[in-house]
Structure formats: C-alpha cells, structure tokens
C-alpha cells in the first residue's frame with residue numbers, strides 16, 4: 001500500500017514545475033554593502049586630509065622600506081625563538097619528570113601573566129639591574145664576564161622580549177596540538193621500536209601541526225604588529241620609522257596610512273602562506 | 288625463586304610467562320598467568336571483554352610493566368637485564384630494541400595518516416634498524432604484494448578500506464622482520480565483509496611458520512590455523528589446549544558458556 005502511494009506521487013512530481021527558494025534578504029544585503037562601499041571610496045578619494053600623494057611619495061621611501069625590512073626579520077626571529085621555545089615548553093609540560101613540568105608551568109604562568117611591553121622594557125633596561133653578566137661556577141669563581149650593554153643590544157632585547165613572551169603562548173598551542181594526536185599513534189610507533197624523540201619528530205609533531213598551524217599563523221600576524229612595541233627600545237621598525245618621519249614633517253595621517261597598508265600587504269601574504277602550510281600538513285586526512 | 292634462563296630460547300620457547308600479575312592501581316587485571324608459546328606456534332587467546340587479553344599482549348611488548356611474575360621473550364626477560372644476580376631495569380633504547388623484533392597489530396590499525404602506505408612500511412626499518420633505503424623499499428614492495436595491495440603503495444591510509452588498512456598494518460609490522468607477531472583483535476573494527484581478507488593474510492602468515500599470539504573472537508580462524516587455544520576470564524587462564532580440546536570439548540563451564548555465545 002505504501003509503495004502504491006509513493007509510485008503515484010512520483011508520477012505527479014515529474015510533471016510539476018519546480019519553484020526555487022527565493023533569498024530576498026540576500027539582495028537587500030548586497031544593496032546595503034554596495035552603498036556603504038561607495039560612500040567609503042568616495043570619502044577616501046575626495047577627503048584631502050588623507051593625503052594620498054604623500055602616501056605615494058613615502059610608500060617606497062628608503063626609511064619606510066628599511067623599517068619594513070626590520071619588522072619582517074624581527075617578526076621572523078621572534079617567532080623562531082617563540083616556536084622553538086614553545087616546543088621545548090610543551091615537551092617539558094608533557095614530560096614524566098615533575099620538575100620539568102613545574103618549570104614549564106611556571107614559565108608560562110609568568111610570561112603570559114605580565115605585559116609584553118613591560119617584558120620588553122625589562123630586557124631594554126637589564127643593564128641597570130645587572131651591569132655585568134658572567135659565566136662561571138654557581139656561587140664560585142667566574143670564567144668569563146661581559147658588559148651587559150654590549151651583550152644585550154636593543155636588537156637582542158627586542159628579540160628576547162618578543163620571543164620569550166611568544167614562547168609561552170606557543171607552548172600552550174603546541175601542547176594542545178600534541179594532545180590532539182591519537183594515543184594509538186604513539187603505541188604503534190613504540191611497538192615498531194621507535195624511541196621517544198623519534199616518535200615526537202616523525203609521528204606526533206607532523207600530525208600535531210594540523211592543530212598548531214592555524215593559531216600559530218594567527219600569532220605570527222599578531223607578532224607582525226607587536227613588533228611596533230619595540231619602538232620603546234628606540235628600534236626603527238616599520239611603525240617607528242613612520243613616526244620618526246611625521247615627527248619631522250607633521251604629515252601624521254598619510255604616514256600612518258603608509259605603514260598600515262604595508263602591514264595589510266604583509267598580512268595578506270602570510271594568510272596565503274598559511275593556506276599552503278595548512279594544506280601541506282593536512283595531507284592524508286580525508287577531505 | 289627460579290629465574291628463566293637463556294636456555295629457554297634453545298629449548299624452543301618464544302614466550303614464557305610464569306605467574307604474571309598486572310595491576311592498575313588497586314585493580315588487579317592479571318592474576319597469575321602462566322603459559323608458554325613455542326617458536327612457530329600460533330596461539331589464539333579467547334575471553335570476554337575486560338578479561339585482560341590486551342593487557343597480556345601489551346606486557347609481552349613492554350607497553351605495560353609487569354607487577355609481579357616473570358615474562359621472557361626469546362629467552363630474554365622483558366624489561367630487565369640480568370647481571371651479577373641482579374635484575375636491572377632496561378633503558379629506553381634497550382626496550383625499543385626489544386620491541387623492534389616483535390610485531391604488533393592493533394584493533395584500530397594505527398597507521399600513520401600523514402604518510403603514504405609505502406612510507407608507513409618503510410619508516411621503522413629505515414629509522415630504527417638503519418637499513419639502506421633501496422633494500423627496505425624492495426622488501427616493502429614485496430610485502431605489499433604479499434598482502435595484495437601492490438597498487439596502493441602511494442595511497443594515504445584514509446583512502447583505504449578498514450580491511451586494506453589492516454593489511455598494510457600487518458605489512459608494516461612484517462617489514463621489521465619480527466620473530467613474534469602479536470595481534471589484538473585485528474578484525475574487530477572491520478565491517479563483516481572485510482574480515483575475510485585480513486584473516487587470509489594471517490592464515491598465510493601462520494602457514495609460513497611465524498610465531499603468533501592472536502587475540503580474536505574468530506573461532507573459525509582458531510579452529511583452522513591455531514596450534515593452541517587459551518581461554519582467559521577475569522585475569523586467569525581458565526582453560527588451555529588444542530583447538531579440539533578447548534573449542535569442541537571445553538571442560539570448564541565458563542569456557543562452555545563463552546564458546547556457545549561466540550559461535
């Protein structure tokens with residue numbers, strides 16, 4: 001009986017006209033956004049205060065480009081320190097040695113719990129706290145000693161400040177990634193005679209990367225702009241370079257726009273890069 | 288107290304367990320297991336869920352540590368080195384070296400998802416045994432042929448069926464040229480129509496003379512290729528013997544009850 005009903009209705013369906021679902025609000029949203037974009041573009045073009053000719057003039061100026069370069073390598077180095085430290089902290093945190101676990105926990109607690117701005121200042125003024133740094137036997141004779149100001153230059157202070165802070169965040173990101181890997185993967189590796197470090201390097205970390213990459217990319221983009229904090233160390237990265245220029249010519253808005261466009265461009269490149277890195281580490285997962 | 292001596296290997300035993308106990312905290316999971324597996328023997332381990340079968344297999348491979356008793360594989364104590372009348376706990380690399388010669392196949396395959404089939408098989412022979420890549424590749428391809436998956440060498444595990452994945456997992460274990468193979472319910476996670484292809488590979492392996500300890504509910508497999516059948520319940524060996532003795536004429540009521548349920 002059910003079959004009969006189905007058969008009858010399917011006969012009817014073939015002859016009927018299909019009415020597509022309409023989306024009137026979608027069209028409304030297109031219209032609203034189009035109007036807003038038009039207003040924005042018109043304002044950008046007609047308001048002389050933006051100073052587009054000035055933006056064009058300074059966009060490729062050597063001081064801005066040098067600042068951009070400094071921002072790029074400072075971001076790269078600080079992230080390198082942060083990622084390496086993050087992996088070490090995560091491994092310590094997951095270790096069976098309770099001392100290593102505590103050290104990692106304390107580190108993350110401290111560096112996440114204080115403003116990175118203060119940490120940067122601390123590294124910048126460390127010579128006031130410790131005028132001399134020395135290597136030697138604890139509480140015993142010292143072997144070599146350095147003038148702190150020579151060892152911790154503004155550049156070193158910037159890398160240390162940003163990298164050590166980033167390490168605390170990366171530590172948590174890496175830990176979450178490692179914990180997301182199926183325990184069966186470690187067992188299978190152990191059963192094949194693989195040792196801990198090899199399992200981590202060949203099996204666990206490559207799989208953890210799928211979980212690690214999106215927040216890591218997020219942090220890299222965030223770092224790109226956090227580098228502007230090192231202006232407190234008188235380090236001329238992109239934003240500080242722009243500030244130095246407008247303190248001379250008072251063209252504040254155009255120079256801030258110049259710097260911002262560069263930040264946007266670099267962020268766009270990083271976002272594209274993130275896509276490819278995610279695709280690489282996602283290999284083998286069912287689409 | 289008697290200790291298992293090195294002559295065990297010469298006398299033809301691959302695994303010797305003497306009064307093996309294992310507890311997790313206050314939960315005693317194995318309550319004195321004594322059994323021997325001869326070289327070349329195929330033993331199947333039966334028993335209800337939670338009876339301690341997996342735990343026993345994992346002890347053989349030192350994925351768990353013994354609470355009490357003695358366990359040796361191929362004449363060597365699992366987890367300890369004997370010297371000067373003392374037992375020294377093994378270091379990680381010594382344990383790893385021992386595991387490298389024991390193959391293990393898991394219920395859930397545990398293939399490495401980020402590596403192709405061929406990379407899965409080649410990873411440990413190259414990374415652990417340090418064998419030359421060309422030689423390992425040849426052996427890996429021959430093994431894939433043997434398990435009937437030569438055309439899948441460059442596929443990622445996620446694109447394979449459960450049965451195919453398990454056959455790759457078996458090939459991966461065999462690539463280490465193990466002296467002993469442990470199987471922990473290798474067909475339990477498979478759709479019924481895929482069980483046969485995995486059992487075929489295991490039967491082929493059994494006929495080739497491999498020493499195997501197989502935890503399974505596949506009574507047919509046990510009857511066809513096993514030399515011995517052990518029935519475990521609640522952390523003890525209830526009954527052990529030939530397939531005929533344990534499967535056809537079980538003496539103990541618990542065994543009878545279990546067999547009647549799984550048949």
Ligand SMILES: Nc1ncnc2c1ncn2[C@@H]1O[C@H](COP(=O)(O)OP(=O)(O)O)[C@@H](O)[C@H]1O
Pocket residue numbers: 311314316334335336337338339340341342343
């Ligand atoms: N790592 C562990 N910690 C605590 N209990 C465990 C652990 N592994 C197994 N068990 C317990 O040991 C018992 C036997 O488990 P298992 O050896 O897996 O049995 P089987 O494989 O026969 O089903 C179960 O009660 C299980 O919950």
Ligand SMILES: [Mg+2]
Pocket residue numbers: 340341342471472
């Ligand atoms: Mg089990």
